[in-house]
Each structure stands twice: as C-alpha cells, then as structure tokens.
Amino acid sequence: MDCKICLPDCLPENQDAEKIYLIVRDQYIMSSMGGPVAINQMAIHRAMDLYDIEFRQDCFEKVVNVGRKFLQEYNEKQKDKQEQ
Numbered sequence: 001m002d003c004k005i006c007l008p009d010c011l012p013e014n015q016d017a018e019k020i021y022l023i024v025r026d027q028y029i030m031s032s033m034g035g036p037v038a039i040n041q042m043a044i045h046r047a048m049d050l051y052d053i054e055f056r057q058d059c060f061e062k063v064v065n066v067g068r069k070f071l072q073e074y075n076e077k078q079k080d081k082q083e084q
Helices: 012-024 041-050 056-083
Strands: 028-030 036-039
Touching: 012 041, 012 056, 036 041, 036 056, 041 056
Parallel strands: none
Antiparallel strands: 028 036
C-alpha cells in the first residue's frame, strides 16, 4: 500500500521527516508478546546518514513523534479488538 495515499500533504519543513519516516516505518522494536513498542531509533539515524539530512535533531524528533502517533493508534485498535 502506498502510504502517500493515506497521509496528508506534507509541509515543506516536514519533507525530510516524511522521507525518513516512510523509509523506517516498518522498523519497530517488538515486545516479547509480539506487538510493536517503539520505532527503532538506530534505523532513523542510519536513514538520515544515508540521505544526508541537514537538520538531524529536528528530523529525528519529528520521525519519533510520528512513529509514536501511529503506534498509539495501532495500540488503540488492538485494545478495541480485544474488548469486542
């Protein structure tokens, strides 16, 4: 699935973070129970190296926050499924 379809248009100041997130979006640290607990921060740093991101701290923080948001939504959906 092309994530560009489900994401809103990206502001110019967020383009680097969007690019890096789309690269690392499947790089989650998994719990022993099999669910994701956090995005792999080392993957973010490696992707920023690969794409020579200039404002690394800003990009890193944005990617982590987006990852947390998607993880929160995933966890809420899983909780709703368990309650049904």
